[in-house]
Amino acid sequence: MIKNNIFKSTILFLILAVSSIAFATDVKDWINNFNNGVKTMDKAMGMKKDLIKMEELLLEAITYFQKSVDVYPNSLVADEAHFLMAKCYMNLPFNKTANMKKAVQQYEIIIEYIPLSKYVDKAKEMIEKIKSDEKTKLNNQNSEDKTKLPSDKSLENETKYLSTK
Amino acid sequence: MQRKLILLLIIIFILFSCSKATISNLKNLQEKKLDSSILKDRIICLDPGHGDTAGKDNFRVGVSGEREEWINLRVSMILKKMLEDAGAKVIMTRMGDVDVDLAYRANKAIENYADIFVSIHHNGTPDRDVDYPLVFFYGKAPENPASIDFAKILQKNFKKRLNFKHMMSGFSLDDAGIYSDHLIYKEGFAVIRKTYPYMPGAIGEAGFFSNPTQEQYLKQKEYNELEAQAYFDTLVEYFSKGLPYAELISPEKNSEVSNKISTILLRLCDGFGEHYFDSNSFVVKVNNESAKYSYDLLTGNLIITFDEPLKPGECKVFITARNLKGNAIHPKELKFKVL
Numbered sequence: 001m002i003k004n005n006i007f008k009s010t011i012l013f014l015i016l017a018v019s020s021i022a023f024a025t026d027v028k029d030w031i032n033n034f035n036n037g038v039k040t041m042d043k044a045m046g047m048k049k050d051l052i053k054m055e056e057l058l059l060e061a062i063t064y065f066q067k068s069v070d071v072y073p074n075s076l077v078a079d080e081a082h083f084l085m086a087k088c089y090m091n092l093p094f095n096k097t098a099n100m101k102k103a104v105q106q107y108e109i110i111i112e113y114i115p116l117s118k119y120v121d122k123a124k125e126m127i128e129k130i131k132s133d134e135k136t137k138l139n140n141q142n143s144e145d146k147t148k149l150p151s152d153k154s155l156e157n158e159t160k161y162l163s164t165k
Numbered sequence: 166m167q168r169k170l171i172l173l174l175i176i177i178f179i180l181f182s183c184s185k186a187t188i189s190n191l192k193n194l195q196e197k198k199l200d201s202s203i204l205k206d207r208i209i210c211l212d213p214g215h216g217d218t219a220g221k222d223n224f225r226v227g228v229s230g231e232r233e234e235w236i237n238l239r240v241s242m243i244l245k246k247m248l249e250d251a252g253a254k255v256i257m258t259r260m261g262d263v264d265v266d267l268a269y270r271a272n273k274a275i276e277n278y279a280d281i282f283v284s285i286h287h288n289g290t291p292d293r294d295v296d297y298p299l300v301f302f303y304g305k306a307p308e309n310p311a312s313i314d315f316a317k318i319l320q321k322n323f324k325k326r327l328n329f330k331h332m333m334s335g336f337s338l339d340d341a342g343i344y345s346d347h348l349i350y351k352e353g354f355a356v357i358r359k360t361y362p363y364m365p366g367a368i369g370e371a372g373f374f375s376n377p378t379q380e381q382y383l384k385q386k387e388y389n390e391l392e393a394q395a396y397f398d399t400l401v402e403y404f405s406k407g408l409p410y411a412e413l414i415s416p417e418k419n420s421e422v423s424n425k426i427s428t429i430l431l432r433l434c435d436g437f438g439e440h441y442f443d444s445n446s447f448v449v450k451v452n453n454e455s456a457k458y459s460y461d462l463l464t465g466n467l468i469i470t471f472d473e474p475l476k477p478g479e480c481k482v483f484i485t486a487r488n489l490k491g492n493a494i495h496p497k498e499l500k501f502k503v504l
Contacts, residue, residue, distance in 0.1 A: 027291040072290070073348040074299060076333075076340040113345035115306040115313060116320070 030072035034081055037064030041088055051093040058088045079117035082106045086126065100130050199398060203405045205252030207281075210274035212356060213241035213257070214286035214368070217264040225289060227380030234262060236374060236383045237285050243386075243393035244285070248400070271359035274366075280408060281315065282366030283396065284356055287383060289375040294333050296376035297341040298323035301368040303357040304347060307448070310485050310493035311365035312357075315403050316343040322395040322402075323371050327388075331378045343367075362498035369396065406490035407436025411467070413482065416501045424477055424503050429469040431499070433460070435488035440465030446487035452480060475503045 044057030065081040065088070072078070086106035092099045107123035114120075215234040218225050225233040238259070245255045256277045258270040274282045288299065300316040300323075302309055324338050332338065346353035346368070357366045371392045372379040382388040415430040416422040429451070435441050440462050449458045451469060458469045467484070482499040 027293075030292070069348075074301075074344040075295075076297060076336050078344075078348070079342070109348075112305040112307065113348050114342055116317065116342035118339075 030068050030075045031077065033064045033068035033071065034075075034077045037061045037068065037081065037084060040064060041084060044088075045091065054091075055093055058092050062088045079110050079114045079119050082109045082114075083119045083123065086123070090126075090130075100134070104130055199401045200405065201251040201397075201401050203401055204248060207253045207400075207404055208256065208277060208279045209248055209253050209400060210256040210258065210277065210279035210282045210360075210364075211241045211245060211248075212270050212274075212282065212284040213237040213259055214284055215264075216259050217262050219262075225374075227289075227374040227383075228293070228377050229380055229384070231374060231380050231384050233287050233289065233374050236287050236389065238262065239386065239389045240371075240392050240396075241285050243390055244396050247393060247397045251397075251401075253400075267355040268359060271356050274360050275363050279360075279364055281400070281403070282357065282360040282364055283400075284354075284366070284368040285396070286368055286370050288370040288373045290373060291375070293375055293377060296332060296373040296379045297329060297336070297338065298327060298372055299341055299370045300343045301346045301349075301354060301357070301370070302343060303353050303361045303366065304345060306345065308483075308496065309361065309365075310487075311495035312361075312367055313343065314406075314492055315365055315399065316367045318402050319367060319369055319396070319399040322399045323369070323392075326391050326395040326398075327371060328382060329372070329379075331376070364497075365495045371395070403492070406492040407488050409436040409442070409486070409488040409492055409494045410434055410497070411484045411486075411494050411499070413499045413501070414466075418499060419501060421502045421504055424474045426475065426503075427471055429482060431467040431469070431482070431484060433465045433467055433484075433486065433494070436490075436492065437488070441489050442486040443489065446485075446493070448483070448485050450483040451475075453483070477503050479503075 038061075040057055041061040044054050044061060047054040047057060062085050065085040068075070068081045069078050075081075083106070086103040089099045089103035089106065104127055107127050110117050110119050110123045111127075117123075213234070214237045215225060216238070218234055219232060238261075241257065242260075245257060248255050254277075256273055256279055258273050259265045270284075271282075298320060300320045302312040302316050306313055320341070320343050324341070329338055329341075346357060352358060354368060357368060360366045372383060374380050374383055411431050411433045412418075413429070414432050415428075416426065433440055433442060442460070442462070444460075447458070447460065449456045449467070449469060451471075456469045457471075458467055460467045469482070480501055480503050483496050484499070485494045485496045487493050
């Protein structure tokens with residue numbers, strides 16, 4: 001009889017313990033996901049020699065940060081989560097143009113929606129930098145295209161050729 | 166020797182008294198800075214959040230049974246009296262523990278031409294460790310500068326007046342900011358969304374009732390008075406910087422005009438009967454596009470000019486600028502129809 005009671009109590013205790021741990025995990029999702037994001041991002045930044053792995057980890061970190069702001073959009077780490085998400089997008093090794101746009105979106109969330117954040121100035125600075133990099137890239141492309149254009153002489157020859165044909 | 170000692174003690178006593186008097190004078194000076202007569206004849210809409218939810222939900226309640234709507238109402242009623250004593254006209258969206266429609270709350274502020282809409286709330290979250298003050302504003306910060314001005318002062322006063330010493334370790338009050346309602350809902354919160362075209366507004370969340378320590382404070386009338394004082398100080402500080410505005414002169418607001426018009430005339434006032442604004446702070450848009458304009462600070466006339474005729478349909482003018490005290494014009498809805 002006593003053994004039976006001890007057994008029942010132990011089971012009950014275990015159920016309570018497991019459920020309270022599960023509950024605690026649930027309510028702390030905003031900070032747990034954020035912390036996991038930071039850890040994963042740090043790990044990714046050390047993988048510069050393995051770009052595939054780096055991309056995989058950065059995408060994983062983005063998922064953690066996104067979960068943190070989904071669970072609790074106005075938490076005390078929300079601005080930092082958006083800022084670090086932008087950092088992850090900027091460091092993704094492939095699809096640079098698309099990922100830069102996603103980074104800008106994250107910076108804009110901080111500027112427009114969390115205007116007292118300590119990350120606002122940095123976010124503005126980063127958007128400016130991305131824009132100016134894009135402009136430089138575009139200018140370089142244009143000048144490259146110009147150098148590829150056929151010279152007047154070759155055009156002349158081509159016209160001659162066409163006319164003779 | 167004894168005489169010298171007595172003389173020294175007398176000197177120390179005189180110096181101590183003087184320093185005490187100085188501190189007291191400084192305090193008086195600080196109080197004098199906040200001249201509440203500025204509130205006279207101001208129309209302030211107070212919106213105690215929620216109401217009569219005891220039988221409907223079980224999440225707007227702290228661990229010891231204190232309900233959010235009760236705290237909201239207590240703080241609002243204390244604030245109402247403080248504001249009325251200072252000569253303000255106070256519009257209340259609810260006076261008892263009753264459920265009031267969100268559109269009704271906003272309409273009450275609009276119909277009474279309120280100068281500002283202040284929604285008083287307290288926060289709750291499943292994580293009971295969380296506690297910090299926050300203020301919500303509607304939409305994007307650059308499009309709602311007057312509400313941002315108010316929200317910043319309110320957050321500053323929450324931090325100054327209220328107790329958050331029990332905040333989670335690893336965080337500081339500096340981390341607590343002001344947040345757009347768009348982070349929570351795509352459309353924002355109904356009360357500040359609906360009042361946005363008419364007046365600045367904000368939702369104050371002075372603490373988390375879900376945090377057991379904060380709940381114990383929020384239950385006390387003395388603590389509610391401190392919170393009401395934070396709102397009061399904010400309103401005094403905000404209004405003391407003037408309430409600048411812009412009005413549509415030609416074409417008139419909501420009028421119908423031909424597409425041959427080549428200019429729009431607005432008149433700006435800085436809130437002190439003059440027309441002084443920071444020249445770098447102007448944002449002038451017509452139908453969401455930046456517009457060419459010229460401003461005359463002597464008359465307050467702002468003229469928008471177009472290179473091409475306006476397209477037929479609704480024409481919306483967005484304007485904001487900061488007066489010399491730093492308060493921004495609230496970009497009220499200014500529109501007319503082009504035929």
